[in-house]
Amino acid sequence: MRDAYHEQLDAVNGRLVGMTRKAGEQIQLATRALLGAELDAAEKTVAGDAVINRDRHEVDEQVIEVMATQGPVARDLRVVTAALRITADIERMGDLAVHVAKIARMRYPDHAVPEELRSTFASMGTTAVEMADKAGQVISTRDVQTAAQLAHDDNEMDHLHRSLFLVLLDDDWDRGVEAAVDIALLGRYYERFADHAVEIAGHVRYLVTGELQ
C-alpha cells in the first residue's frame, strides 16, 4: 500500500493527465471552429478555458500544500517542481487554443483560412491533439519512448508550419494581407502549442533523471 503522501502525488499526476486531455479537447474544438467557421465551437473554446485555468490554480495549490506539509526531497521534490512547470505549460496550451478560436470568431461568418490551406490546418490540429494526449501519456507512464515520439510529432508540426509560409509568400498568393496575417499568427499558435507539449515531456525527463534541460 502507498502512504498518504504518495497518494497525494498520484492524485496530482492524475489531475495533470486530465489537464492535458482538456487542452487537447480545446485545440480540437478550436480547430473545428476554424475549419468550419463554426461560431458555436469558437465560443465554447473561449468559455472552456476557464476550466483549465481553475485546474491550474487548484493543482498548484495542491502541490504547494504537499511541499509545505511533506518537505519533499530528492525525487519527490523533482516530482512537485515538475508539476508546477507542467501546469504552466498546459495553461498556456489552453490560451493558444483560445487565440485560434478568437481568430475564427473574428472572421465569422467568413472562413479565416482559405480553402487551399484547410488541409494543412486540419493536420496541424490533429498533430496538436495527438501531442497533448502523448504529453498526458508521458506524465502518466514516464515512458521515454513516448517522449521521443513527441519530438517526432514536433518536427511534423514545424514542417506544416513552414509549409504555410511557402504558400503565403508565393507570388500566386491572392488572398490578401488580412488572410496572410491571420494564417501567420494561427501557424504560430499551433507551433507554440506543440512546443509546450514537448516541454512537458522535458519536465518529466527531468523528474526521472534529475537533469534540468
Place this chain on the structure above:
Amino acid sequence: MRDAYHEQLDAVNGRLVGMTRKAGEQIQLATRALLGAELDAAEKTVAGDAVINRDRHEVDEQVIEVMATQGPVARDLRVVTAALRITADIERMGDLAVHVAKIARMRYPDHAVPEELRSTFASMGTTAVEMADKAGQVISTRDVQTAAQLAHDDNEMDHLHRSLFLVLLDDDWDRGVEAAVDIALLGRYYERFADHAVEIAGHVRYLVTGELQ
C-alpha cells in the same frame, strides 16, 4: 544579521534581478538590429541568449537546493516557487528577443520594418526595456506600485500592437504580404515580452500576498 538560509534567498533574488536586466538588454539589442538592419546586433542577440538560459539553469538549481536542504514553508516556500516561475518567464523573454533578432537577420541587408512603422517599433522596444527593468524593480523591492506601473505599460504595449494592425490592414498598405507577416509576428513577440514582465509582477504579488492569480 540574516541567517545563511535567508542569505541564499537574497542571492537568488539578486540573480533574478540580474536576469531581468539581461532580458531588457537583449530586447534593446534586438530592437536596434531591427530598426537599423544591423546584422551584428542581431547576431549578438542570438548569441547572448545562452547567458539567460545558463542563468535560468543555475538559479533553478540553486532554488531546488534551497528547497531540498531547508524545507521552506509559508512565505519562504512562496519565495522559492515564485522564483521558479520567474526564471521561466525571463527565459521566455530572452527567446522572444531572439525571435525579433532572427527576423532582422533574415531580411538583412533590407529592413524588415518599413520606414513608416519604425517609430512604432522603437516605442515598443523602449516600452519592453522599461518593463523588463520594472519587473526587476518589483522583484527587488516587492513594491506594489511598480507592479501597477507595469500594468499601465502593458496597456501602452497593447495599444502600439493594435496600431500596427491598423496600418497593415489599411487599403493603402503597399508593402506586400511578406512585410505584413513579419510585422504581425514582430508585434506578437513584443506583446508577449511585455506579458511576461506583467506575469513576473504577478508572481511577486503571490509571494507577498499568498494569493495565486
